[in-house]
Amino acid sequence: xxxxxxxxxxxxxxxxxxxxxxxxxxxxxxxxxxxxxxxxxxxxxxxxxxxxxxxxxxxxxxxxxxxxxxxxxxxxxxxxxxxxxxxxxxxxxxxxxxxxxxxxxxxxxxxxxxxxxxxxxxxxxxxxxxxxxxxxxxxxxxxxxxxxxxxxxxxxxxxxxxxxxxxxxxxxxxxxxxxxxxxxxxxxxxxxxxxxxxxxxxxxxxxxxxxxxx
Numbered sequence: 001x002x003x004x005x006x007x008x009x010x011x012x013x014x015x016x017x018x019x020x021x022x023x024x025x026x027x028x029x030x031x032x033x034x035x036x037x038x039x040x041x042x043x044x045x046x047x048x049x050x051x052x053x054x055x056x057x058x059x060x061x062x063x064x065x066x067x068x069x070x071x072x073x074x075x076x077x078x079x080x081x082x083x084x085x086x087x088x089x090x091x092x093x094x095x096x097x098x099x100x101x102x103x104x105x106x107x108x109x110x111x112x113x114x115x116x117x118x119x120x121x122x123x124x125x126x127x128x129x130x131x132x133x134x135x136x137x138x139x140x141x142x143x144x145x146x147x148x149x150x151x152x153x154x155x156x157x158x159x160x161x162x163x164x165x166x167x168x169x170x171x172x173x174x175x176x177x178x179x180x181x182x183x184x185x186x187x188x189x190x191x192x193x194x195x196x197x198x199x200x201x202x203x204x205x206x207x208x209x210x211x212x213x214x
Contacts (some may be wrong), residue, residue: 011106016037017033017037017038017041018033018037019032019033020032020033020034023074026046027093029045029046029048029052030045030046030047030048030049030054030066031043031044031045031046031047031054031066032046035056035064035065035066036063036064038056038064039056039058039064040055040056041055041056042054042055042056043056044070052069052070053068053069054067054068054069054088055067055068055069080110092140096209115186159178159180159181160181160186161177161178161181161182162177162181163176163177164176164177164178171189172190172191173189173191173192173193174189174191174193174198174210175187175188175189175190175198175210176190179209179210180207181209182200182208182210183200183201183202183208184199184200184202185198185200186198186199186200186213187200187210193212195214196212196213197213197214198210198211198213199211209210
């Protein structure tokens, strides 16, 4: 006895079922064969579906299309299994559950008796006033401090003999130092008198001036 295959009968006109090389057939996941020229045949897919089997199945409008093998076998075998299985007897309905008796209401709570008021507190006796403090005798005045003798002002520190950079000092031939700050000192001149030595001497009026040394 031959068993009926889940794919149905295959037609004999399958000579034109040739692999196609056009873009339409090479870019799809289903097999690169025209389904109308391969009715009832089984082919492997391509790209991601290399291991998926496709079956050329006839649609309701008479046109053949590639369908996955799992869909075809699953639908036909499920129908055969349902017919083979016997119908299970209808399940008996479970008896209705008995209603639980209504809960009894708890008796109302008794009110607590009112609290007794505490007796009023007795007033504390008034505090006695403290006697007034005696006044302390007046303090004797301290004797007047003697005035300290006036401090003598310190004389300002002598000015340092430092080189000046103003026009008054840089344009002359004598040293660029203030003579009053360099009394008794010797310095070299400037410009044409670079090799000439000058000495700061005190004049009759008390001021110091630069004078050439022989």
